[in-house]
Amino acid sequence: MKIYNTMSRQKEEFQPLEPGRLKLYACGPTVYNYFHIGNARAFVVFDVLRRYFEHLGYEVIYVQNITDIDDRIIQQSIDEGISFHDVAAKYTKAYFEDCAALGLKAPSVQPKATDVMPEIIALIDKLVQLGNAYEAGGDVYFAAQTLPQYGALSGKKLDDQLAGARVEENAQKRHPADFTLWKKSKPGEPVWQSPWGEGRPGWHSECVVMSQKYLGETFDIHGGGVDLVFPHHENELAQATAITGKPLANYWMHNGFLNIDGEKMSKSLKNFFTAREILAEYPAEAIRFFFLSKHYRSPIDFNREVIEESDRAVKTLYASLKSILSADFSEDEIASSANCLSSEFDAAMNDDLNTAKAIAVLFELAKSARNEKLHDELRKNNAYMLIKLGRVLGFFQNLRAELADRTPDLSRQLIDLIVAYRMDARAAKDWAASDRIRDDLARLGIELKDSREGSTWTIKEK
Ligand code: AMP
Ligand code: ZN
Numbered sequence: 001m002k003i004y005n006t007m008s009r010q011k012e013e014f015q016p017l018e019p020g021r022l023k024l025y026a027c028g029p030t031v032y033n034y035f036h037i038g039n040a041r042a043f044v045v046f047d048v049l050r051r052y053f054e055h056l057g058y059e060v061i062y063v064q065n066i067t068d069i070d071d072r073i074i075q076q077s078i079d080e081g082i083s084f085h086d087v088a089a090k091y092t093k094a095y096f097e098d099c100a101a102l103g104l105k106a107p108s109v110q111p112k113a114t115d116v117m118p119e120i121i122a123l124i125d126k127l128v129q130l131g132n133a134y135e136a137g138g139d140v141y142f143a144a145q146t147l148p149q150y151g152a153l154s155g156k157k158l159d160d161q162l163a164g165a166r167v168e169e170n171a172q173k174r175h176p177a178d179f180t181l182w183k184k185s186k187p188g189e190p191v192w193q194s195p196w197g198e199g200r201p202g203w204h205s206e207c208v209v210m211s212q213k214y215l216g217e218t219f220d221i222h223g224g225g226v227d228l229v230f231p232h233h234e235n236e237l238a239q240a241t242a243i244t245g246k247p248l249a250n251y252w253m254h255n256g257f258l259n260i261d262g263e264k265m266s267k268s269l270k271n272f273f274t275a276r277e278i279l280a281e282y283p284a285e286a287i288r289f290f291f292l293s294k295h296y297r298s299p300i301d302f303n304r305e306v307i308e309e310s311d312r313a314v315k316t317l318y319a320s321l322k323s324i325l326s327a328d329f330s331e332d333e334i335a336s337s338a339n340c341l342s343s344e345f346d347a348a349m350n351d352d353l354n355t356a357k358a359i360a361v362l363f364e365l366a367k368s369a370r371n372e373k374l375h376d377e378l379r380k381n382n383a384y385m386l387i388k389l390g391r392v393l394g395f396f397q398n399l400r401a402e403l404a405d406r407t408p409d410l411s412r413q414l415i416d417l418i419v420a421y422r423m424d425a426r427a428a429k430d431w432a433a434s435d436r437i438r439d440d441l442a443r444l445g446i447e448l449k450d451s452r453e454g455s456t457w458t459i460k461e462k
Contacts, residue, residue, distance in 0.1 A: 001056075001350040003221070004297060006229060006252040007153055011352050014251065016220055021061070022053045023219035025211040025249070027228055028064040028110065030203075031091035032072040036272035037287070037302065038258035038265035040102055042225045044288055045255040045296045045353075047104045048393055049223070052349050055392045064107040065210040066092055068114050069200055074189055084190050088114075098275045103284045103397045109214050113206040120201045120209045121194050123239065124181045128195075132242040136172040138184030138197045142204075144177035147238050153252060154230035179235050181205050204235035211248070212240065222249035226297075227264070229254055258291075260302040273302070280451075285395055286311035292355040292393055317395065318402050320366035321386060324379045327404035329387075337384035341365055345389045355393060362390055407459060415446060419455050422448075 002011040016022055026046040029035050035043075050062045068088040077084040092112075099106070113120070124140055127133035132146045144150045144158060151157055161177040180202040185191045191198040211219065217240070224233065233252060240248035257264045265272045278287060289310035294300050341361050348357035365386035369379050390396045407415075418437060425433040438448050445460045 002352050003251050003253060004352045006233075006254050007247075012251070014220075016058070017218065017250065020058055022050075022058045022221070023215040024050060024053075024060060024062045024221045024223070025207075025215055025219060026062070026064050026107075026222075027207060027224040027232070028066050028107075029091075029095050030067040030070045030072060031088050031095055032070060032076040033091060033267065034094055034274040034276050035098060036265055036267065037275050037278045038225075038272065040098075040275040040278075040287065041258045041291050041300070042223075042255050043099065043104055044102065044291045044394070046223050048292065048355065049221070049253070049353060050107075051105065051392050051394060052353065056346075060108070061215060062107040063109045063111070063211060063214045065207055066095070066110055066112045067203060067206060068092065068112045069190065069206075070203060094276075098279070101279050101284060102275060103288065103394055105394075111210045111213065113201070113210065116206070116209050116213060117192050117201070119213060120205050121182075121192070123205055123209055123243070124201065125195055126243055127181065127239060130242060132239075133181055134174065135182075135196050138199060139172060139180060140182035140196055141173055141178040142181050142235065142238060142242075143174060144179070144238065145175055147242055149241065150177070150238050151234065153237055154234045156230055156234070179204060179231060181239070204232055205239060207232070208236050208239050208248070211236075217244045217248075218246050219249050221251045221253055223253040223255070226254040226256055255296045256299045258300050258302055262301075265302060278307075280454075282307050282311055283314070285314045285397065288394055289314050289359070293359055295356060296353055314395065317362060317366050317386065317390065318399075320370040321383050321396075321399070322403055323370040324376065324383050325403060327400050329384075329399075329403065333380075334384045334387050337381055337388055339365070339381060339385040342385060342389065345392075349392070358389070358393065362386055362393075362395075365389070405459075415441075415457055419448065419457055423454060 001014040003014045004010065005012045024046070026042070029039060046062070046064075050060050053060050073087050074084055077087045080087060082090075124133060127142060128135065128140065131143075133140055133142050158175070158177050181204070182194060182196055182199050182201055184197060184199045190200060192200055211222065222233065222236075229252075237248050240246075259265060260271050263269060263271060286307055287310070290307045291300065293310065293313075341364055345358050345361040348354040348361065351357070365382045368374060368382040369386055371379065374382075387396050387399065418441065422434050422437040425431075425437065441448060441457070447458050447460055448455050449457070
């Protein structure tokens with residue numbers, strides 16, 4: 001398998017540290033708000049990487065941190081008028097809910113920064129002892145110049161940072177490229193005791209500790225969005241290298257941005273939609289398809305029409321399965337299905353996760369699965385293979401329910417239409433019409449569930 005390594009700026013043959021085992025770390029959320037659909041792209045990419053390695057027979061240890069101490073959490077606690085702890089707890093819970101709704105497989109370990117505070121302090125202390133870090137006025141900084149290889153990952157030279165640093169005003173730093181490891185706390189902020197007084201750690205130290213704690217000094221793959229290359233990952237790497245003299249990870253993988261109107265979707269630009277909002281509009285697998293139909297390193301533009309197309313594409317895959325399988329399909333047959341397209345799928349994924357090509361293979365399988373000119377056995381084999389490979393990309397999570405639902409397409413479209421008319425009535429505050437439609441549908445066994453975002457319907461089992 002070839003992986004594009006940000007460190008070498010080329011595709012490299014993947015060699016695991018231990019045969020049959022993948023040690024993967026991907027930076028997780030800072031829990032100060034609901035995560036946006038751009039963050040969701042990063043989470044989906046590493047979810048698929050993990051699923052693919054499992055498909056290849058690897059045991060995957062996937063660590064994703066939760067940053068639950070940060071300036072932005074403190075700011076949010078002021079804005080919401082609740083404690084810092086409650087902000088972190090509220091958005092950690094929301095994070096788990098949204099990940100489940102997105103169909104992400106839970107990472108093997110999800111450590112929280114506040115749970116590893118003694119280890120973080122020990123790491124910073126060691127850097128001070130080694131002469132790679134210094135204390136100034138209750139803060140601790142990493143001295144970038146002490147590490148000759150500093151900048152290797154991002155390609156940023158120390159001198160360039162000197163030139164661009166005039167705007168930064170921090171008299172305590174010895175060099176503009178020095179970065180904070182420990183921050184002295186201001187009154188009212190959460191504090192931890194340390195050899196440098198009361199304060200809290202910087203984000204870059206947290207990830208070093210959380211990755212190495214569960215994966216060892218050097219692990220296989222470190223991932224995140226491309227915005228993390230500098231400074232976050234460069235600064236993680238600097239600390240680890242200063243201490244161990246070894247690389248933190250052998251491969252660095254970075255996903256491209258989800259853009260909106262040509263700009264990176266981000267909290268700070270306020271040009272974002274939360275994953276929650278988008279999940280209320282579209283099925284999770286349509287969103288997943290939207291991400292995976294482009295290469296993970298390419299930028300993607302947020303575009304509702306393309307998500308709708310993705311939704312139709314996913315529905316075509318399900319419909320192809322439905323044309324030949326029923327809800328009592330067997331997992332054994334999926335596991336034992338074999339087909340030459342499987343190696344085509346693997347070849348695509350082995351080429352630095354070419355999910356767009358892998359999806360094209362799924363469509364070839366879908367075409368054969370619904371081809372009535374073929375033998376049923378052959379069609380079924382293609383269908384099983386489609387399920388097996390589709391699951392590697394995280395599709396078909398609703399398979400049994402979808403196959404059990406035998407509502408013909410036209411009926412489905414008619415019900416959708418009636419429900420849309422009822423939404424119009426509600427919008428016009430015509431409650432009598434809205435109630436009548438709901439009751440009439442109920443008489444036919446169609447149950448409506450209203451929420452802020454709209455109505456969903458189900459057919460009651462007789
Ligand atoms: P954060 O909570 O900002 O640290 O982001 C969590 C993950 O989402 C990181 O891997 C980021 O690099 C990634 N990320 C943030 N914004 C975007 C975006 N617009 N498109 C893709 N990935 C993003
Ligand atoms: Zn990180």
